Amino acid sequence: MQMATTAFLKEVLQALDKCEAVTVYLLMVWKHTIGQEKTKNHLSYLLESNQVPHAQLFNSICGRGGLVLAIEFALKLLKVSEDLKEIKTLGEICQNPNLHFIYPVVKRGNEKLVYSSDYISEWYEFLNGMPYGDYTDWFDHIAVGNKQGIIGVSEIEKLHQSLYLKAFGGGNKVCVLWGLEKMNAAAANAFLKLLEEPPDNTYFILLCESDENVLPTVLSRCQEITLGPIEESALARMIPENQDNNLQLLKQSGGNYGKLLSLISDKEEKIYEALLVQGLRAAFKAKGNKNVVVDLMSWSNELALLGREKQKAFLRFGIQFFRDAFLKNYRLNELVHHKSETGFDMDKLAPFVQSENILELISLFEKQHYYTQRNANAKMMFAEMSLQLTRLINIPKPK
Template structure:
């Protein structure tokens, strides 16, 4: 991955290149950006640049790795011996550490770098298990960092979604961040920095990665998926800066199923159709854990859209026609206090779901509550 492969993000790119060129690169960088953003791609591009044997355009804003030397070729394939990848895995029979899933993760990233956790867990068949970075992973990290760099000037530890570390692994990372080995570069890629230990945040240099602009997303879709201008701009508008979402929408794998599920759920609650609500709870129980959480996240986002529409801020909404029509009609049924109550209940349900409450009971309880609210 070269910087030139990433559309937009010029300010962040120049910041990183300048830090390398002036020898002011911090030993630990926290790439903090939204889901579906360029944070992982930028981390990979930096890893390739620092170990490149023939850096191009030194001293210019367009400086980049050469993409041809032995180091670049290996990092592009994610097989460089000095590049160590750590990422969330599910507790499956295959193993509890990243090493067991490394081949799958390489294929996953090489397809395209704008990835999300649900995509990854679906790839490895996690079903209803959640992804996390375990204590065994922490011991593996310490073992890898005890070795010197094999080929390049830097030994690089790239950790994707460190917010999913448990307490033991987070404390182990904190210790090595406090006393880092020589010529070791930590690249932490996060979507939720508020879930990281404060002590980890204080020992890393934050690199703020903004969401893609609509123009950036449209350009990427035209170049990589050969979409026409009109389609690319429509998809970019709906994705609202989320490249992963844009790619899903482009292949018709977007939020259609989520909206259909939510709309049916709300209609059944409005009709107080208990038989259908019980059946829907059974169906919900069979979804993977990440899909269950994704449906709750979508429900909360749509409630936000309902609130904005009621407050006369419809111009801020970025919704397909069917979702916009649903928002306009459903807003007639609810008032502001109803929406506040629904969002509070959805957040509480998501909290219990994270802690492995039975999904069927969580949704059925929500459904019965909503039948009383939506009348």
């Protein structure tokens, strides 16, 4: 097998050197996935040895490339061919009648039912422009406002009907389901039945950011693959040559290409940092000054007006922000990822994030993240958080 693979690659490279148009099955070529070499090798082995399980779960933070990898793997299972000399976007190559996509969506207008297929044009646009985007990016793209997309039971019922039809042209059918944790309970139970009795020649590639919110019985039917951070060497090749602070960007990205793009554009980090600094300033002023509570409530209302995905992104930013402040306080600067985009001086905050409050601060933001996932009342939740933040940030430093 190794000799055959080597010979295959030599033929491809020789043909490319001669500028010949070469069309090959994408068995060993991963054109769109950045890094993740270990996982690519594992998936290639499964393909070569004909040991692909009918259900796989890619446990991956969105920016690490799980969705792109899943799509490329699906195309290999479908034996889709691609001209190696032709450049196509991800959205273009995945338009295949045997490739089914499921992703979280919201109802538009007075619709009683909504399906992923209702958003298929937007989905292809998303894959073309933001294949390493997260749920926030997707919901922004389809302009859902403050709504939170889900995968409902009607979606799974429709999928069931589609997958039991004969594959177009024969061969395999593949379902790529992005956002498994967005599936409601009724949908999860219906989907479980589909996993237990899958149609012939059908493969499921599921993706989630965390398996904690996935039905355990669904997990038990899948072979799980966890994607780690993208290798720095692979990410480094994606940074524009004229970009300054390359090493700092790589460090801050944490192996997340979506975050790297965000850092280069500076947009989201600036917004979240400005919001958090606004809340911290109000929290410091509120000590012994009841009038400032109005500022805290104004801040919490501002957070409540964000869409849920942006609320969760803000809370994740806050967790990393306080960790970095704590590390700065104990002079572990080499471990600090934060680089202010608003001119905020973290050195001034660092002394207030110490051993007496760091665990509670992290826990506070983690709990709010959990409550947001559970659709808690945003106004009440952030109002309570602002008061708790005031108490914690004003805890006296240990003597």
